[in-house]
Amino acid sequence: MGGWRDMSAEAxxxxxxxxxxxxxxxxxxxxxxxxAVTAAGTExxxxxxxxxxxxxxxxxxxxxxxxxxPTAPSESHMDTMVLxxxxxxxxxVERYPRNRGIYLCGHSAGAHLAAMVLSTDWxxxxxxxxxxxxxxVSGLYDLEPILHTYVNDALNMSREVAQxxxxxxxxxxxxxxxxxxxxxxxxxxxxxxxxxSQEYSQALREAGWSVSLLDLAGVDHFDIIEKLxxxxxxxTQVGRRAVPRQxxxxxxxxxxxxxxxxxxxxxxxxxxxxxxxxxxxxxxRE
Numbered sequence: 372m373g374g375w376r377d378m379s380a381e382a383x384x385x386x387x388x389x390x391x392x393x394x395x396x397x398x399x400x401x402x403x404x405x406x407a408v409t410a411a412g413t414e415x416x417x418x419x420x421x422x423x424x425x426x427x428x429x430x431x432x433x434x435x436x437x438x439x440x441p442t443a444p445s446e447s448h449m450d451t452m453v454l455x456x457x458x459x460x461x462x463x464v465e466r467y468p469r470n471r472g473i474y475l476c477g478h479s480a481g482a483h484l485a486a487m488v489l490s491t492d493w494x495x496x497x498x499x500x501x502x503x504x505x506x507x508v509s510g511l512y513d514l515e516p517i518l519h520t521y522v523n524d525a526l527n528m529s530r531e532v533a534q535x536x537x538x539x540x541x542x543x544x545x546x547x548x549x550x551x552x553x554x555x556x557x558x559x560x561x562x563x564x565x566x567x568s569q570e571y572s573q574a575l576r577e578a579g580w581s582v583s584l585l586d587l588a589g590v591d592h593f594d595i596i597e598k599l600x601x602x603x604x605x606x607t608q609v610g611r612r613a614v615p616r617q618x619x620x621x622x623x624x625x626x627x628x629x630x631x632x633x634x635x636x637x638x639x640x641x642x643x644x645x646x647x648x649x650x651x652x653x654x655x656r657e
Contacts, residue, residue, distance in 0.1 A: 375516045375563060386563035387520045389479070389509070389592030393559055405593040412600065428462035429455065436462070436639075449514070449528050449536045456484045456637050457491050463639055464500050472503035474640040476610075478596040481637045482510025486538035486571070488637070489550075504551045504613050508606070509560050509592050512571035513539040516563065539571055545579035552582040553613055555606055559591035585609060 375383060385391050390398040416439060417424075423438040431451075436459045463473065477485030485507055493499045514533035517523055534540055552575060556568035565586075572584040587595055587605060598604040 374566075380519065383516065384520050386561045387517050387522055389561060389564065392561045393591035393593065395591060395594070401591075401593060405597065408593075408597045412597075415600075426462075428459045431455070434458065438463075449526055449532055453484060453487045453536055456488055457496065460488060460500050460639060461496050461498050464498050470501070472501045474503055474613075475505040476508070476638040476640060477506075477510065478508040479510060479592065482507040483512065483514070483536075483538065485637045486510060486512055487536060487541075489552075490538055490541035490543065502550045504553075506553045506555065506610055506613060507568075508555045509557055509564055509595055510554070510568065510571075511564070512567050513537045539567075539574060542571075542574045542578050542580075545575075545581070549580055551613060552580055553585060553609065554582060555585040555587060555595065555609075557590045557592055557595040558586065558588045560595075561592075564592065 390401045393401050421440045425435045427435050475485040514537045554572040572582050575582040
């Protein structure tokens, strides 16, 4: 059948281990370096704005989110993680009923979760979020290949679960008001990550979605997102054009979000010029 099915187990492990593809650092050190950068980014973001941290949106230990107000996975089943992110978005819509739209951003496994949000049947939640745009960075959109890698040791997914939670298998025809989408991938992502980004963006395009594929040169799976703090970085500039100027991309929103750990982070960006806007959003609809 070709593709990943013809790979040896060792080759498949390589292709779904992003740390093995970066030319910057050794595989044993790049993940620690990435965690250090993201932790430092979290501290900077929390120091620069008011926050509501660890806000519960459900009863599970992992069902909490951080809200970053603008200035003037627990080890869970994949179905549970996807549901957690969907429920956290419903929570935000209900908490800020006058919001002017929501923008999604996700990296790596977080991009997978953000893509699954876009495939949600919102009728069961009795609310329809006004999702204006999505930025998906170095994501996985077909989970079946990782069933055969170490990644599934913790997830313990069956083939049915992997298929049920693969965005590639749930691309729906775009609605008239479908959001704008940006799929970004790194030059030094593995060939499989790059293939998945290309095929997912093509599937969206064929289904009528407005989608752009951004292939970023000179970056790997980790610094493709780390560099968002740099004004001159291409993805920073593209992201700023993709979302309203009221969102201070990425300073007030980059490290907030929902998910089950550092590699399952999804950010929800809500336009607002000030804290007053957020208080207004929280007011009941008339």
